[in-house]
Amino acid sequence: MGRAFALARRAKGPLMLRRLGLALSLACSLLGGLQADWDFNTISRQAQALYGPLGEGKQRIDAWQRLLLDQRQLGEGEQLDAVNLFFNHQLRYVEDIDLWHQVDYWATPIEALWKGAGDCEDYAIAKYFSLRHLGVPAEKLRITYVKALRQNRAHMVLTYYATPAAIPLVLDSLEDPIRPATERTDLVPVYAFNGEGLWLAGAAGNKKVGDAKRLSRWQDVLQKMNAEGFPAPVEQ
Secondary structure: OHHHHHHHHHOOHHHHHHHHHHHOOOOOOOHHHHOOOOOHHHHHHHHHHHHOOOOOHHHHHHHHHHHHHHHOOOOHHHHHHHHHHHHHHHOEEOOHHHHOOOOOOOOOHHHHHHHOEEOHHHHHHHHHHHHHHOOOOHHHEEEEEEEEOOOOEEEEEEEEOOOOOOOOEEEEOOEEEEEEHHHOOOEEEEEEEEOOEEEEOOOOOOOEEEOOOOEHHHHHHHHHHHHOOOOOOOOO
């Protein structure tokens, strides 16, 4: 994540968009399938074929399936709380270099639950896909890169906009309460993306400045999810 954060700080205007365009994937590619039921029997079987015995991870994956079933008919506020708490409590924070032996690795929700661990982007990605599957529209959700001032490091959170002009709510792995961004003065936004575009902090009031094209690590996540048995990309 640090590499992408550094890129966002260095890049300017069209050059930044071109560079991040190379890093942005079809973030929407899986999302058409997110409204369909996920076959967790197939997903668990495929995950075991890919990663080996799931061990205690199988229990965490089963718990994720139950969460999605239980939350399906509830309001968005309740869904936000449930999904945020679920991943904050199911996963422990571990740096990529220690968990995956890579400097920057974006895990699928299945990989994170299999390991029972992840770093900040893994929490945000898992929460994003969960809420999209529950029916929260993409335009209400953004995966947001920030600088965490207390930790003095790059960080990732999921933000939720009840309306386009609303102050976003922050779903953070650093704390369980979901609070408005105005109360999170410890976080300085850098840029955000979802399946529909790219936003820069401070750019005409966080105006959309580009289309989601090809974020390579995000594309890797989508491809891995397809291999795990999630629906094939249908939304372009």
